[in-house]
Amino acid sequence: MMALIATIVTISSLFVAFSEGITAQQQENVFVTHSGAVVKTTGDILDPLYTASTVEFDPMEYLRDFNYGRVSQLSDGTTLREFTIIANDDEIMEVSTGIFYNVWTFNGTVPGPTIRATEGDLLRINFINNGSKEHTIHFHGIHPAEMDGVFEPVGGNGGQFVYEFTAGPVGVHPYHCHVMPLEEHIVHGLYGVFIVDPKEERPPADEMVMVLNGFDTDFDTENNFYAANTIPFYYQHHPIQINTDELIRIYVVNMVEFDPINNFHLHGNLYKYYPTGTDLVPSFYTDMITLSQTERGIMEFEYEYPGKYLFHAHKVEFSEKGWTGIFMVNDNEEEKESDEYGT
Amino acid sequence: MELDNKSSKVKLIASGLIPFAFLIILMAYIFGPGSDLLDLGVPLPEITVEKVDFLDSEIQVTVRNTGPISVEVAMADINDRIQPAAVEPDKYLNRYETALVRIPFEWNEAEPYRIGITIEDGTRFEKEIKAAAPAVKPSIELAWFFAIIGTYVGIIPVMIGLLWLPFIKRISKQKYHFFLALTVGLLLFLGIDSVEEALEVSKENLADVFNGGLLAATVTVLSFLGLYYASEKLLKTTKSSRLTKPVAIALMISIGIGLHNFGEGLAIGAAVGMGSIAFSTFLIIGFALHNTTEGIAIAAPMSREKKVIGKLAIMGMIAGSPAIFGAWVGGFSYSPFSSVIFLSIGAGAIFQVIIIILNMIRVDCNNNLSTASVVSGISVGMVVMYLTGILI
Incomplete structure (x- = not known):
């Protein structure tokens, strides 16, 4: 009988030890859901959607950051633009609040720097590979075969290569590493945007770059996160401030892998769309474009009414995994401070 | 005689304990600080979703760290769509520790749901519920x-x-x-x-x-x-x-x-x-x-x-x-x-x-x-x- 009792005591103590013993803490945190429900918790909040937070990479800074290079004139009057791009593949970056992923980078960020030149400029890109693997830069555009960044892999740990070609054609193009396995090198973050302006400048506008990208953080060939400019939901809790009656121009490039398509839907407005930006006359007037891998273009629009407008993938799965943001349209006369979404 | 008895007892105890002492030294040598003998590869974190309860406008998930290293719960999703959530008592889970992840969500009865929990290295763990049903409340x-x-x-x-x-x-x-x-x-x-x-x-x-x-x-x-x-x-x-x-x-x-x-x-x-x-x-x-x-x-x-x-x-x-x-x-x-x-x-x-x-x-x-x-x-x-x- 003793053994029976002993067994029962042991079992019941195990049962107690492994049941959920959750002790309450003192301070309370609060977050608000999309439907307005206020949730109180004594624990931690996991909310990449509405709770404003910052991570190492700043999408707001990247948004309007254009690099024109070190400019000089050649004897024949051609403008020479020199850039230095350094590849790395050992950085661990916080790609979403609390989630750390090994990104491979051009100049330390995903996407790499936005390179901008005028059609006909001579580009000289000094490429240094500080990674442990071979990398290259493959520019979309027109250039000699040996400048294509495919058959000239640059060795790691300081390998160098100089890409030199004339900027063209006019438009918005991606650049990315083209070392095999290609998908691996792209999805880890080795890509960026290359803009070629027409010799006669486009009308002045509030210009932005949006790279539509994603991260497969668990390596199952499906993206866990999507975003415009890397950080999921960033422009949702940090709305992009723009003004009414001001021309907005977005250079949009789709770098999402694994999923065959991506798209871009704008709320409360339509935009003129220039596929690949190669033409100066818009092809579409729409609020929805569909983009395949590395498909890109230029969007132009103006807001008539002030307020809060969403923009997001209408492939809603992507928007619910981060590819969504807000334009906070301020009245042009009196620029007002805007509320943050969800508060 | 008594003295003899005592010393033989000490000997008995000592002979029982000495192997233990050596065992402890062995363990200290293998696992102790500074030892890289067993530094073999990367330990993979693992969590297990043990229980999912469907409450009023909220889904509660009990997760346990069942891996070899401590983890941090970073994100919750339902049907592979990211949701805001709270984790109690906190997001840090030592080995075998459990936490309750509270996900505000308007769920529908009898529908299937896949609950995903992502940890700090981006690994996602999933539990499938075949049909949502209101949690049993003791009454x-x-x-x-x-x-x-x-x-x-x-x-x-x-x-x-x-x-x-x-x-x-x-x-x-x-x-x-x-x-x-x-x-x-x-x-x-x-x-x-x-x-x-x-x-x-x-x-x-x-x-x-x-x-x-x-x-x-x-x-x-x-x-x-x-x-x-x-x-x-x-x-x-x-x-x-x-x-x-x-x-x-x-x-x-x-x-x-x-x-x-x-x-x-x-x-x-x-x-x-x-x-x-x-x-x-x-x-x-x-x-x-x-x-x-x-x-x-x-x-x-x-x-x-x-x-x-x-x-x-x-x-x-x-x-x-x-x-x-x-x-x-x-x-x-x-x-x-x-x-x-x-x-x-x-x-x-x-x-x-x-x-x-x-x-x-x-x-x-x-x-x-x-x-x-x-x-x-x-x-x-x-x-x-x-x-x-x-x-x-």
Whole structure:
């Protein structure tokens, strides 16, 4: 009988030890859901959607950051633009609040720097590979075969290569590493945007770059996160401030892998769309474009009414995994401070 | 002399402890700070979603760190769509620690959901719920409901089974042996059934780290040994107490069956608790039919006794009523870990009872277990159980 009792005591103590013993803490945190429900918790909040937070990479800074290079004139009057791009593949970056992923980078960020030149400029890109693997830069555009960044892999740990070609054609193009396995090198973050302006400048506008990208953080060939400019939901809790009656121009490039398509839907407005930006006359007037891998273009629009407008993938799965943001349209006369979404 | 005694005691203790000391030094050398002997590869984090509860406008997920290193819960999703959530008490989970992830969500009843939890390195762990059902809230009504179900499943069928007693009383010794052996067959089936169930629960719901199969084996063996020891003691005391040997055996059988029925109650309570109502109806009917045979198992050894009605009723209660307690535990505080343990205890108890009955037959027929009545009895018992099991 003793053994029976002993067994029962042991079992019941195990049962107690492994049941959920959750002790309450003192301070309370609060977050608000999309439907307005206020949730109180004594624990931690996991909310990449509405709770404003910052991570190492700043999408707001990247948004309007254009690099024109070190400019000089050649004897024949051609403008020479020199850039230095350094590849790395050992950085661990916080790609979403609390989630750390090994990104491979051009100049330390995903996407790499936005390179901008005028059609006909001579580009000289000094490429240094500080990674442990071979990398290259493959520019979309027109250039000699040996400048294509495919058959000239640059060795790691300081390998160098100089890409030199004339900027063209006019438009918005991606650049990315083209070392095999290609998908691996792209999805880890080795890509960026290359803009070629027409010799006669486009009308002045509030210009932005949006790279539509994603991260497969668990390596199952499906993206866990999507975003415009890397950080999921960033422009949702940090709305992009723009003004009414001001021309907005977005250079949009789709770098999402694994999923065959991506798209871009704008709320409360339509935009003129220039596929690949190669033409100066818009092809579409729409609020929805569909983009395949590395498909890109230029969007132009103006807001008539002030307020809060969403923009997001209408492939809603992507928007619910981060590819969504807000334009906070301020009245042009009196620029007002805007509320943050969800508060 | 005394001094000698003392020094020999010290020597004894020392000789017992010295190997331990060396073992500690060995462990310190292998695992201690600065040792990179076992620095083999990258330890992979792992968490297990143990439980998902659907409350008012909220889904609550219990996660446990079942990996070799501590983890940080970073994100929650439902159907692979990111959701804001809270994690209590906090997002840092040491080994084996649990946390409650609260996800505000307007869920729809009876729809399937996949709950995903992502940790700090971006790995996502998923648990699929086949049909959302409101979480069971402990209430008097529900406790009463479980008590009634437990009565139907446990007590009443066992009592019905006991009604075969007058029949068994009137039959010849050989036929009596047949019925005892039949009991063995029934119990053997139940024992294997319990083990299978324990292995199934551990495979489906228990994290690998708990080593469910070996947990079941260990607990089964411990339960068997514990009850074996206890029953030997009990049988020895029959000489000096009012209990006769057959009554003591019947009592052991009813305790064993009671432990088994606790496991059955657990299964029913858990099925109701997890919202699989159709499944639990099946369980209830199946167990009720099954359990009438358990009444025979208790009645058979008692059939050569007199004035047994009162004792039988008590044993029926011992065997049947644990189903009620099982349903309470399973319905109100289900955990796969405790399920495996209870099922294994039941299995061990049943195997122990089998040994006792076989022993009883053996003594009764002069060390011969290979009689036609014994062999056919066990076979028929197994077949009957199998058939009542699949007929539902």
